[in-house]
Amino acid sequence: MLTRKQHELICFIADRLAETGVSPSFEEMKEALDLKSKSGVHRLISALEEREFIRRLPNRARALEVLRMPERGETAKKPAKAAPAPVGASKESTNLPAPANDVIEIPLHGRIAAGTPIEALQDSAMLPVPAALLGAGEHYALEVAGDSMVEAGILDGDYALIRRTETARDGEIVVALIDENEATLKYFRKEGAMIRLDPANRDYNPQRYRPDQVRVQGRLAGLLRKY
The missing domain is CATH 2.10.109.10 (Umud Fragment, subunit A)
Structure with missing residues (x-):
């Protein structure tokens, strides 16, 4: 099942390929999905590639191919409203983003x-x-x-x-x-x-x-x- 961002990205790539025949740049994908860095785009592309929705064409810059589009039900629903923070928890601690596993x-x-x-x-x-x-x-x-x-x-x-x-x-x-x-x-x-x-x-x-x-x-x- 794709996350909302993964679904948004594959749709953006497919639309751009249909319009121009060229996949969007990482900067364009970052702006389209309102991400803070290109590393987030890399992670999304890798996840879509692992699930065989897209593939990168070798020896070509900005070369992505959409292998298939997600079917109905393959996209995660919007998460439910978060539970109230425990008593005594600060506002800053409850708003911290989950750590990203950026290094393997x-x-x-x-x-x-x-x-x-x-x-x-x-x-x-x-x-x-x-x-x-x-x-x-x-x-x-x-x-x-x-x-x-x-x-x-x-x-x-x-x-x-x-x-x-x-x-x-x-x-x-x-x-x-x-x-x-x-x-x-x-x-x-x-x-x-x-x-x-x-x-x-x-x-x-x-x-x-x-x-x-x-x-x-x-x-x-x-x-x-x-x-």
Whole structure:
């Protein structure tokens, strides 16, 4: 069952797509729903995506697709009037908003080369991540080592947020496990009967492998950077 805000958002997105063919920006969605921040929009979109009402189109900015509209009865009713506050409770304490679960922890699997492949990933720690950066699905994080993806905005020391999957489309940035013991972060492309892993740095050459040598372990979902 959708909340009122989730229902308002999917209706707004569907109306905008019908009018212009382009999904609204996060700023437009924030204003339309009278939200205080874009993080609230991220949470609503993630919830709608998890319930398979919408999906985000990869490698395209502002690209949302409405998969289905809510049926009658799928929207939560307006909550009943709140019960009186307990005797002695201050007005400020009764008006405080419920805390939002903005941070979740995902596994941090050590360092991964953005240049040449390194040893296979090993579990080591957990990394707190803003929930707004993650969509639906299971995720893990990797610390980037190297500079071969700098032209894609992925720098040495960044944390790559990876959505677990074993499939990829041409042009997506993936974690590729090579020969079952070395992992690398690269653009994934099919080249005839071969798999080509492309860097995003003109100083590096593409890497070509047989399909049986490469196993996709996830797709890039976001980045965290320390300053």
